[in-house]
Amino acid sequence: MKRLITALLLTASMMASAQTNYDDPTRWAVDAQFGGAIPLIGHNDLTGPGYFTGSTKGCHGTVNKLHAELYMPNTHFSVKGGYERERLSILSGDAETELKEMMLGGRWYPAPWIWNIQPFVGLDGYLNISSLNEHYSISSSEGYQRTTDIHQPRFSVAPVIGMDIFVFSHIAIQMEYGFRVGVGSHMTATSTFKRMPGETFVTKSDLHRHCFSIGLKVTFPFKFTSDDGRSFFGGLLDCLMGD
Numbered sequence: 001m002k003r004l005i006t007a008l009l010l011t012a013s014m015m016a017s018a019q020t021n022y023d024d025p026t027r028w029a030v031d032a033q034f035g036g037a038i039p040l041i042g043h044n045d046l047t048g049p050g051y052f053t054g055s056t057k058g059c060h061g062t063v064n065k066l067h068a069e070l071y072m073p074n075t076h077f078s079v080k081g082g083y084e085r086e087r088l089s090i091l092s093g094d095a096e097t098e099l100k101e102m103m104l105g106g107r108w109y110p111a112p113w114i115w116n117i118q119p120f121v122g123l124d125g126y127l128n129i130s131s132l133n134e135h136y137s138i139s140s141s142e143g144y145q146r147t148t149d150i151h152q153p154r155f156s157v158a159p160v161i162g163m164d165i166f167v168f169s170h171i172a173i174q175m176e177y178g179f180r181v182g183v184g185s186h187m188t189a190t191s192t193f194k195r196m197p198g199e200t201f202v203t204k205s206d207l208h209r210h211c212f213s214i215g216l217k218v219t220f221p222f223k224f225t226s227d228d229g230r231s232f233f234g235g236l237l238d239c240l241m242g243d
Contacts, residue, residue, distance in 0.1 A: 029069040031174050033215030037061035039088045039187070040208050045201040046191070056210075061088040061096075063211055067103070078107045084126070088187075090205050095148040095189040097134055097207075101126040105160065118164040124178065126156040143194040153182030153207055164217055172217040182207035 039059050067082030081104045089096035105124030111117070134150040162176035185207040192200055 027071045027073075027219065027221075029071070029217055029219040031065070031067050031069070031215055031217035033063075033065040033067075033174060033176065033213040035063050035176075035211065035213030035215075037063040037086045037088055037180075038210045039090060039205045040210075041090065041203065042186075042206045042208075043202065043204040046203060058092040059088075059090050059205070060093075061086060061209065063087075063213055065103075065213060065215065069107070076109045076113075078109070080105050080107055080122070080124075086209075086211075088207065088209060090187060091146070091189055091191075091203060094138060094140075094146050095150075095187055095203070097150045097152060097187065098130065099126075099128050099152055100130045101128050101156070103127075107160075116166045118166070118172075120160075120162055120164070122160040124158045124160055126153075126158070126180070128152055128154050128156070144191055146189055146191045148187065148189045150187045151185055153185035155183045156180045156185075157183070158211070170219045170222045172219070173214070174217040175214050176212070178211045180209050180211055182209075 038056050038061060040056060041059065063084060063086045065082060065084045067080055069078050069080040071078045081102070084099075084101045084103050086099040086101065087096065088099070103124055103126050105122050107120045107122040109118050109120045111119055130152055132152045132154060134152075135148070137145065137147045139145045158178035158180040160176060160178040162174065164172040164174050166172040187205045187207055189203045190200055191203070
């Protein structure tokens with residue numbers, strides 16, 4: 001119990017030391033994140049529990065992000081840009097595609113800069129640099145055939161919310177959620193089953209998707225302060241050597 005309390009105090013003391021001068025005119029940051037991207041079903045002829053418009057049954061995906069961010073001096077706004085890769089699938093992976101995107105957006109941080117937890121809201125735009133059209137077919141040993149036609153979005157937009165949790169003066173854990181709307185995109189899978197000859201079943205997604213990610217953010221000019229060192233190493237020794 002004592003070690004648990006010491007660990008909690010360690011975390012609190014680390015966060016208490018995480019105060020940074022956000023008004024520095026040269027202040028900027030980089031972040032790397034990973035997470036999940038889940039497309040929504042827009043139409044589905046297949047029946048059964050979970051199959052309905054707006055469903056995420058059988059839908060999954062991943063997202064990887066690398067960004068740079070520039071803070072506007074004496075404001076609570078920033079401009080952010082970078083590269084992202086999304087892999088999206090429906091029907092449990094039978095229909096999937098990958099998006100390679102250049103991202104540009106903005107952030108507003110409403111809380112006072114002295115706070116060590118910095119919530120934010122923003123708006124992002126994405127330019128897809130992948131090949132837009134794909135077509136392929138699969139034949140399953142389970143008795144069905146599936147043909148997929150994909151038109152990826154050239155552009156997507158997303159409102160974003162999230163927070164930076166500073167554990168050191170210049171290092172934060174970043175969590176982010178966005179709902180991405182693909183412009184003019186679609187993924188259409190047509191299924192036929194041996195047990196139902198002559199019938200076809202169509203599943204469609206507009207490639208609108210939920211996206212959640214977590215990662216690490218580092219702000220610059222970077223320095224590891226003496227308070228950072230004392231709070232971390234002192235608390236770590238107490239945690240390891242305490243009774």
